[in-house]
Amino acid sequence: MSDPQQFPPAPDAHPPATASTSPQPPYGSAPAYQPAYPGATAQNGYPAGAQNGNPTEAQSWPSDPAGAVQAGYPAAPAPRGTGGVARVAFILAVISVALSAVSSIARVVVYTQMNRFRLSLHIVDGFNIGSNLLLFACSAAAFALGLVAARGERKLMAGIAIGVGSVGVVSLAIGFLLSMLTPLLYG
DSSP: OOSOOOOOOOTTOOOOOOSSSOOOOTTSSSOSOOOSSTTBOTTTSSBTTOBTTBGGGOSOOOBOTTSOBOOOSOOOOOOOOOHHHHHHHHHHHHHHHHHHHHHHHHHHHHHHTTTTTTOOHHHHHHHHHHHHHHHHHHHHHHHHHHHHHTTSSOHHHHHHHHHHHHHHHHHHHHHHHHHHHHHHHHO
8 A cells, every 4th residue: 555546547637748749728828827936837736746745745835035944833832731730639639539548547646655655636636637638738739739730741640639639738727627617617
């Protein structure tokens, strides 16, 4: 299939021109189609040398009035590089999940060993506040970066970061509100 496809000639087509005969226009001596720019052939409208209707195969492009050769089509813009942002958002989401699991296990250990090591409630509360703030920061950053990266090429990583980050932020916000309302209800 390396040869170009050959279609049968149309029923009213003229036989191809040979060296002894030159092609004759069907309706008089003037060409029916005028090329769009100098250097184009009347048959296909592309510069001389273009084959198969592809202007990029031409030998030369027409020049502008100043004499400089015009460039072809402009290059396509480079894709936005949000792959790195999606990767960072995904890593922050994984860190927030791991931090949540570690802080949950650490809370159990701190509460059970509180009397043994004579830890005051202020130290335990400080540990809880610190771990929750760090978890909130990781979850919020994963959510925000996931939203930024959602328009890029790594949509799956961005979606996971958005989901994990939003769940972390919402659960910590609800936990904070309940901890503020508990003394009012039972106080």
